[in-house]
Amino acid sequence: MGRRPCCAKEGLNRGIWTAGEDKILIDYIQAHGEGKWRDLPQRAGLKRCGKSCRLRWLNYLRPGIKRGNISMDEEELIIRLHNLLGNRWSLIAGRLPGRTDNEIKNHWNTNLSKKVQDQTHQNPVKLSNESEPQSEMLKEESPPRLETHPVIRTKAIRCTRVILPPPLLDQVASKATSVHNSNSETSSYSSSRQSNLSSDFLANFNIDDLLMSDQAQNLDSCFPPEGEKVDCYPSNFTLPMHDDAGCIRSEGLERWREDDEPFRTNGDFDFNSLASFLDSDDRFDLDE
DNA sequence: AACTAGAACAACCGCCAAAGC
């Protein structure tokens, strides 16, 4: 017994969309709006799966989509964000106006993964391609804000996660678990940490729960002394949360909240703040 | 000009979480 398919496959068109199909879809969505994807093909008169319609619209037909010619600036940002977020393409796409998760994923798989792999082999702690002059330039100048295209956001617009380097995750997990058990019904620690060591820098903590807990201060003991750098994959980077200390403390979390940094305690994840954050002096120092 | 291999890109698939009932 398999899962029920999203739609009947018989009699449906597959493969590349024709200009006529695109027009029908655009006209229908302009008239009736997005949503109800399962019923949309029938109502619009398309011989396509609803999922296929949704994908076509979100990735290619939607207004504001940029196609092709991913710039060096964008590549640099993708690499940095991938370093932080792993294969969370929708989150990465959310930071690149006009780009879709599918395009970024394809570009990564065909270009950037190899590039990064090569650079990692050449120098394990350097993620930027320093042989290219434009990357040199980026070190001194902030990446331009790309405001002329809307950010393509699909589902991944909420984030209740805290970025932690892998060596600290396990330590924090045990602390956080006790916080969770005694305090919150919503906090949780992602078990994916065990299965995806390289990319999972994110622990599923609800920051408010941690801050409100009497035990939050116990988290301090997980982290290295102030000013001590964290040595971890893929490079040494300094955690940004507490002055120049390179360590996370509960008061650091508190300050982060007050400063309205990217991970807001109301659960919303602000990518513009993240971009500013990446550009700022407090960012993870990926180039060291 | 014809063929081939690899790159690039579009689309599909299965799984999952949230929403609705």
Place this chain on the structure above:
DNA sequence: AGCTTTGGCGGTTGTTCTAGT
């Protein structure tokens, strides 16, 4: 509370394009 439906995500596959021989 539990089941169903819907929408979204990331991995993967299939097709087209392009450069090299």
